[in-house]
Amino acid sequence: MRFASLGSGSAGNALLVEVNRTTVMLDCGFSIKETAARLARLNVEPEGISGIVVTHEHDDHAGGVFKFAAKYQIPVWLTYGTHKMVSRYMPNQHHLQLNIIDSHCAFAVDDVEVHPYPVPHDAREPIQCLFSDGNLKLGVLTDVGRSTPHIEEKLSNCHALVLECNHDANMLKTGPYSWPLKQRVGGELGHLENSDAALLLSKLNHQQLQHVVAAHLSAKNNTPQLARSALAKVLGCEDDFIGIADQALGFDWRTI
Numbered sequence: 001m002r003f004a005s006l007g008s009g010s011a012g013n014a015l016l017v018e019v020n021r022t023t024v025m026l027d028c029g030f031s032i033k034e035t036a037a038r039l040a041r042l043n044v045e046p047e048g049i050s051g052i053v054v055t056h057e058h059d060d061h062a063g064g065v066f067k068f069a070a071k072y073q074i075p076v077w078l079t080y081g082t083h084k085m086v087s088r089y090m091p092n093q094h095h096l097q098l099n100i101i102d103s104h105c106a107f108a109v110d111d112v113e114v115h116p117y118p119v120p121h122d123a124r125e126p127i128q129c130l131f132s133d134g135n136l137k138l139g140v141l142t143d144v145g146r147s148t149p150h151i152e153e154k155l156s157n158c159h160a161l162v163l164e165c166n167h168d169a170n171m172l173k174t175g176p177y178s179w180p181l182k183q184r185v186g187g188e189l190g191h192l193e194n195s196d197a198a199l200l201l202s203k204l205n206h207q208q209l210q211h212v213v214a215a216h217l218s219a220k221n222n223t224p225q226l227a228r229s230a231l232a233k234v235l236g237c238e239d240d241f242i243g244i245a246d247q248a249l250g251f252d253w254r255t256i
Helices: 032-041 065-072 080-085 149-155 169-174 179-186 194-202 224-235
Strands: 002-007 014-019 022-026 051-053 076-079 098-101 107-109 112-118 127-132 137-141 160-164 211-215 242-244 251-255
Touching: 002 032, 002 160, 014 112, 022 112, 032 065, 051 065, 051 112, 065 076, 076 080, 080 098, 112 149, 127 149, 137 149, 149 194, 160 194, 169 179, 194 224, 211 224, 211 251, 224 242, 242 251
Parallel strands: 022 051, 051 076, 076 098, 137 160, 160 211, 211 242
Antiparallel strands: 002 014, 002 251, 014 022, 107 112, 112 127, 127 137
16 A cells, blocks of 8 residues: 655645555646646556545645546545535536545445545535555545544554644744634634644554655745654654655655
């Protein structure tokens, strides 16, 4: 089982999870051309994508999903609430295979088990996901305003974790965003701050973790070093153990 990122941040997101010959994409916030170019960096052909799971309707996660899926005939999984909010992204004529999911019910995309779970975020019915091959587990959590006991239960005992470290509280407070945007980003339906991400990590059973990647970093309100330091302190590891999901480059394949 392995995973990689095409890019992570407010300008676009997409994550790949591969088990055997099955490759699932989580979100796609890039154009068809840009997605194909980013896949090529990871030696993946668009035709090799087995399915796309959509976490929520915001542009940076869902903006490219449906045109890409229509072009390459890729099935899509999303909640009912997200489905109600994505009509603006749909191509004019399409024969998309859309699968409506329950945010509490696991499903399979060929060899990849997908375990969605609901999260607090300012979207209609947002989810995040745990991926498994039946043995190993990858937990993904971004676009979340705060942790919950259910989130912590889902992410405990993972072998790899992609965890939002969106902003540093002081940088957000003194940064260039307008006051309403600062309130949104830092609110309980916004994005996870470094110290809150670290607190969440501290509540997990993380003895099996082989990879931890900080994701969805703000370009204006955070730095990779601040995110790394916050998470490394919890794990008692060197800062370099913590990976960074970059906006431009994502991150290369990591094998569990």
